[in-house]
Amino acid sequence: MAGWQKGECSSLVSVNGITFKNAVRSPDPDPSGDFNTLIVPIKRAGNLIIVEAQIDSVAGNFVLDTGAPYLVLNATYFRDMPHIAEQESAGLNGSAPGSFTTEVHNFNILDLHYPRLTADVTDLSAIENGKNIKILGLLGTRLFNKLAITVDLFRNTLYIHKLNDDGEIPLAEKAFHDPWMVTPFKYMNDIIFIKGAANNNTMWFAFDSGAETNLMDYDRVRKLLPGMQVISRTKTTGVGGSSSEVIYARFDTLTIGGRRFIKNRVLLTNLDKMGKAYGHSVDGILGYDFFIRGIFTINFVKKEFEMYIYTNQ
Template identity: 60%
Template sequence: MFNRVLLIMLLVSALCCDKAFCNPDIRIAGVNLKALEGDSDPYGDFKVLTIPIKRAGNLILVEAQVDSVAGNFLLDTGAPYLILNATYFRYLPKITEQDAGGINGRTAGTFTAVVHNFSLGFDLHYDRLVADVTDLSGIENSKQVKILGLLGTRLFAKLAITIDLNKNLLYVHKLDSKGEIIPAERVFNTPTVKITFRYMNDVIFIKGTVSDKSMWFAFDTGAETNMIDYHAPKKIIKSLQVINRSKVTGVGGSSYEIIYARFEKLIIGDYPFISNRVLVSNLENIGKAYGYTVDGILGYDFFARGVFTVNFAKKEFEMYIYNQQ
């Protein structure tokens, strides 16, 4: 009952006041309603920013600063927004608790907090960001690198990013009024692959074709391999040449099997990506976390093929491939 009242009041307050004029002190049962609003827009004096990236295995790390704490964040297009590692941020004031395995598939003890003064590199700033604080020790221990959190897509929602893994650079582009990258600031002009994607629940979904079957992939820079759901069409599963099968132990001690396989052709846009490697597993829970079921995930094996740009405003993905086969 209380939840319903809270929801109604939330709706009423959302309808009644324009965001900019909302009273910052509305509190219900200790929850600051202002805090539940979205993130503030990024700002900084630039047209395009060049930010050095670091790598941990196949993952992309960018240094950022939260208040006075600086360190590595994983650039993770599989995460919807800012996620902070509980090991270092459990002291942040809780705005709301989340159920285990809740909306974003986080583990028990996850809560929502607001951070102020978030800076990516030196020149991109956010005054306030809503973040989940959750246990990221699994990834930190597997990579032996200190990881303060994950940078999800919402941070770049009004921007475009280009990643060049050869030069280890992340470019953050401001967009013109049409949502385009300013032509003079483009990293490449003739993309090898250019496609529009669906952007739902802050997740990038890209359509692709394997064995003449069309599939929906989530584009996830936090995936160290491409993945295909075990429940994908039989024709696809049958076309995979298995490289190996291994039993792994997940966080929490549960054990399961993964199959690592290769297949010849993956078509994205009109471009055939040849000789692909893929991990076959049950992606059901990952799909639940995205809010949409997925047939597969495009990870490192895919995005390491070239320099790529994600324009979140135009919902466009472009890739420039240095060495075309």
């Protein structure tokens, strides 16, 4: 789930619409917590990964969303937060009209404490409706950029690891050993880009734990298409009545980190707008259909993605 601004909007200081040109905001301070590995229970809503977190006294559900660069709050519940920057109008970057940037204080994921966090406030009703679960916001990657996370969807557990001086999870703290697949990734504009191949065609994928399916850009994968079996062709209608057509199809082989994933499913659409939001064009997005194949660890410091096959370790 991506498409948020790139974060530059938070560099200037703005108080309720008045921007101070010569004042520059300091980056969000690092989080703290008395743990080496924090074990956080996960909930599921459809194919979304839900983690409960707390902002001051408000507690609720957040989507673990590596497609979001940082914290995003649902405007339904946070539209009265102070504005520190307005966002561009909808269309260019995919953010909804009326979106703005704010900052929150005392954000906690169990024992992991963030004294201050920059956050976008935007409409997330499309996620909430149909899931019947209250979504306060999205946990983007910047929350974990000094850490590593392991997501075990077979036991619905999230491990948040502190890293040693080498940027590694200390061996004694590893929940799983002997990864089945390891791949480096590029971390650009707080988005994870993984190089892979679909039916032997090299592609760059964004890894998005908030995408409930894999996605590919229709124009960029045209040569892959002939012969692909179509599961369905559907139209989706969004806020404001805009609709997009998508094709849901099967493709045989996805190769990531030298490992082959077979029987893949993908939504074909136009990813231009999403690429603009990422600040980098993208051929495809790896979502649920990919990450449900195993337990995955993202080390944001070493910029390494690992996948484990479950063996009750």
